[in-house]
Amino acid sequence: MIAGSAAATAVTGVSAGTARAAVPASPGVTYRNSIAEQRADPHIWKHTDGYYYFTATVPAYDRIVLRRATTIQGLSSATETTIWTKHATGEMGAHIWxxxxxxxxxxxxxxxxxxxxxxxxxIRPYVLECTAANPLTGAWTEKGRIALPLDTFSLDATTFVVNGSRYLCWAQNDPAVGSGTNLYLAKLSNPWTITGTPVRISTPTASWETIGHRVNEGPAVIQRNGKVFMTFSASATDANYCMGLLTASASADLLNASSWTKTTGPVFASNAATSQYGPGHNSFTVSEDGKSDVLVYHDRGYKDISGDPLNDPNRRTRVQKLYWKADGTPDFGIPVADGLTPVRLSSYNFPDRFIRHWEYRARVEASVSPLADSQFRVVTGLAGSGTVSMESANFPGYYLRHKNFEVWVEKDDGTAQFRGDASFTARAGLADSAGVSYESSNYPGRYIRHYDYLLGVQALSTATDRADATFYTQ
Structure with a gap:
């Protein structure tokens, strides 16, 4: 999928000493996790008919299920249909993955x-076909096994198009290379037939790719600004499971392994603070308005597993917004905590700067790293309904609060004082109603604003004050 361009950074004067940003091209979008319990290896397809189509591995490994909804969140409660069941004998009779x-x-x-x-x-890759408009009710035809030159353990086929050519990427074991699975790429002559000689584009060699097993699997592709980004999953399917990234130029020969560059470390991994373990086997979709890329993945809510992880049924489907760095590369951040997904808050008059915490002090800054320092979950206010509080994404239980009229990120200590200091009334943006301004709940008339890039709560009188106190959700 390809989202819109990065948020515009051009500014135009609206009053003396005040500039304004264009409303972000990719406004905030939130979901509530998990989307589906006991559904691993999730894949969501946003179709032109207005529906999202969702399929995933079921714990019994015995069938293929499908559900659809007009929203990503709606997939949680959508009716699930079994569209195909494993064979009683022979091929396609076990481990439907x-x-x-x-x-x-x-x-x-x-x-x-x-x-x-x-x-x-x-294990081998197979293809089903349906000619009906609605794949939940249409008949499915088996097109059979994808014939590969090497007849070995192979799985996780995905397909994508670059510059008019359709490709197939999959994971496969080659005994000549060693144990485990590598990633291979070939062109397709039709959806179930490769053409030409496959090329091996990635082999698990780094320590983070080889914990428990030597694994490169689960490829997924997203394209943006002339680049092809391919995520993949690595290591065993326990808490060590993680995601890496391959990058190639869309104008390069993708069937030349040297066209692909691998990250030196994982781009998405377990996070103890948010209680998310073994994130991986992802796919990509786009938000309902088409303006944000959305990362789809599975993980578990606990670290320790008894026995073989493949026998643990509790991998669940999750989604969160995918962000993009200023250099055009994806920023996956961390697997966020259960519940409402966070947003980022960009400055109205410094559009490349986001609210972030740095040594617990709140400020606005550009090119925030790590991303999660600039992500906050906007929840019902600790002081009660009608207000909101902003919980840190990477320090759950810590909130933006004012102290001596300076804004910090601190842990909720359970006191009425903290609840008041960490609660705000969300108002239409004082400099742009498309934005948002946050008025202190216990000091009415004082708003969160930046001054010398640090956040405080202050009374406002000038146009510059109001601009400094206006933010956009992204």
């Missing part, structure tokens, strides 16, 4: 992996 749904040339296709009843680890 990682389905993906795609719409190609007017037809629906599901890519999935399966073993055989007489050899459950003979």
């Amino acid at each position: 990682a389905p993906e749904i795609h719409f190609i040339d007017g037809k629906w296709y599901v890519y999935f992996a399966a073993g055989a009843t007489n050899d459950v680890w003979k």
Whole structure:
């Protein structure tokens, strides 16, 4: 998927000494996690008919399910339909894994992996086809196994188009390379047939790719500004599971392994502070308004697993907004806590600067790293309904609060004083009603504003004051 351009940074004068930003091209979007319990390897497809289509691995590994809704959140309660069930004998009879749904040339296709009843680890990629407009009610035809030159353990096929050419990427074991799975890429002559010789574009060699198992799997592609970004998952499917990133120029020869550059470390990994473990096997979709990219992934809410992680059923589907750095690369941040997803708050008059905490002091700053320092969950105010509080994404239980009229991020100590200091009334932006301004609940007339890039709560009198106290959600 390709989202809109980065938030505009051009400013125009609106009064003496005051500038204003364009409303962000990618405004804030929030969801409530988890989207689906006991659904791993999630794939969401936003279709032109106004529906999101969602499929994922079920714990029994015995069928392919599909649900749809007009919103991403609506997938949580949408009716689930079984569109295909494993064979009673032979191929496609065991370990039904990682389905993906795609719409190609007017037809629906599901890519999935399966073993055989007489050899459950003979995992190979397969394809289903549906010609109906509604894939939940239409008939599905088996197009069979994707024939690969190397007949070995292979799974997690995904497809994407770059410059008019359709590609297939998948994970596969090559005994000549070693144990585990590598990523391979080939062009497709039709949705279930590769053409030419596949190229190996990634091999698990780094320490973060080889914990428990040597793994590169679950590729997913997002494109932006002439770049092709391919995420993949690495290491065993426990709390060590994480995501890496391959990057290539869209104008490069993608079938040349040297066109791809791998990150030196994971881009998305377990986070004890938010109680999210083993995030991975992701896909990408876009928000309902089409203006934000959305990361779809699974993880668990606990670290310790008894026995084989593949037998633990509690991987669940989650979503959160995907952000983009100023250099055009994706910023995955951290797997956020359960519940409402956070937003970022950009300055109205310094559009590249976001509210962030730095050594617990709140300020506005550009190019925030780590991203989560500038993410806050806007929740019902600690002082009660009618107010809001802003909880730190990477320090759950810590909130923006004023102290001596300076704004800090501090842990809720349970006192009435803290609840008042950390609660605000959200008002239409004082410099732009499309934005938001935050009035102190216990000091009415004082608003959060930046001054010398530090945040405080102050009474406002000038246009500059009002501009400093206006923010956009992103």
